Amino acid sequence: MPQNHPDTPGTDDTTPALTRDALAQAALRILQRDGLAGLSMRKVAAEVGVKAASLYWHVRNKQELLDLLTDALLGSAEPPPRTGGWREQFHAYSWRYRRLLLDTRDAAKVVAGRLAPGPHLLGLMEDQLDRLRAAGFSDADAAMASYLLGAFVQGFVLQEQSPISAAEVLGTSRRDIADAAGDLFRALPAETFPNLVALADDLTAPDMDARFEFGLQRVPALYSPPHGSHPSGAAADAHEGSPRRNLYRDFLAECAELLDDPRVRTARDRYAEAAAGRSEVARLVGAAGESGDAAPLERAGGLLGELARIEREAMGELARLPAGSDGPVMGGRPRR
Structure with missing residues (x-):
């Protein structure tokens, strides 16, 4: 890095050392005064009392200056209270x-x-x-x-x-410009511009x-959580239309049609029961998101655990069928 260069920040005892924050604040003042078209590296340098070359120790060009300015503009932003939905x-x-x-x-x-x-x-x-x-x-x-x-x-x-x-x-x-536009719309030939004439005021x-x-x-x-989205975590478990659950559901339905085994029919019915319950879970999760109330989310969590147990039991029924029976083979396909 150059030493004792006349434009090096901090080497002039009469000029405060430059910082990126000082440049951003200077750019902010110029933006308010002269607009974006009037913002330049030269003006920022003059605003902080240095030569333009000094700025390039901190920003390489105007675009990097605008990056600093973007964040500086948000410096006074205050998030709203976490009340309501x-x-x-x-x-x-x-x-x-x-x-x-x-x-x-x-x-x-x-x-x-x-x-x-x-x-x-x-x-x-x-x-x-x-x-x-x-x-x-x-x-x-x-x-x-x-x-x-x-x-x-x-x-x-x-x-x-x-x-x-x-x-x-x-x-x-x-x-005044908007009012003049309204007058123009109302004066248009209605047969050619019926909507503009009718909606001039609106x-x-x-x-x-x-x-x-x-x-x-x-x-x-x-957008609204979690309906119509592709949820993750607990919301994903509540989503009854996932490809994995559709595969299990269709598999069990096919098995029940092909095989005369009460255990398969029980598994199918239990899985259908769990699938129906997941609609209620999704509703509860959505209600919690809308209201900000944790109670529906707690109920959804309890119901989700129960539905997961039912699904495991349903699939367990199939797993317990003997491989040589007229039912499905573990890890295989139903026999036709």
Whole structure:
């Protein structure tokens, strides 16, 4: 590393030693003042009182600076309280994230699509994933749901922070622009644009808060634990439609049709009983995830243990059939 170079951080007694955090905070101030288009390495250097070359000891280019800025933007983020069900918690999460992005000029343009795992982002991701897994989401669904939350909020704010038209850049308010669009829609020929004419008010009247809330009320419907997912752990054991259980069920049904043995019929009926019970387990796990109440989850755990015992007994009946009988052979196929 060069020694006593005039641009080396910390060698000038009149200039505080640079840190990556100091650069991120300087970039944050410039972003608020000049917007993303006005953010440059030169301006950041001037903001902290050094020459631009000094910055390259800490970041190689503007993209690395934006990585630092992304995490700095999340520095004031506070997760919502863990009260209510997972839907209520992530509703609050989304509103807080939107307000945080709107508080800083062009913030959504910086963070959208960027994965820059700094300390603030890592803490928020860990908190979100912990809540989702506790609500009964499978590991894969928890990861996707967390991504969906960020993508929805970032995309929405990205539209809010982008000019709605050239008129806004020239000083016209978004409300006036929307009202003018409504007038234009209503003036269209109804025979050609019947829907635009009929929905002119609905298309242009709602403010951005109303539009955001509309989306939040519907995004959670796209995912719900654990129904329709591919659960893991206890939720996976509750999933009655797994390929392994379908194979056992079909095997037992075929054996019962081919063989005149009461033990096979008993095994088939017992396994069917367990399969029906797993629907109740899935319902209880889902109820726990929705309410945040641990009681349904405890009942599901007890029922799951009982159903697993029934399944083991059902398969045990087949295993005890003698290999030379007219029943299935252990490890083999039913005789026809």
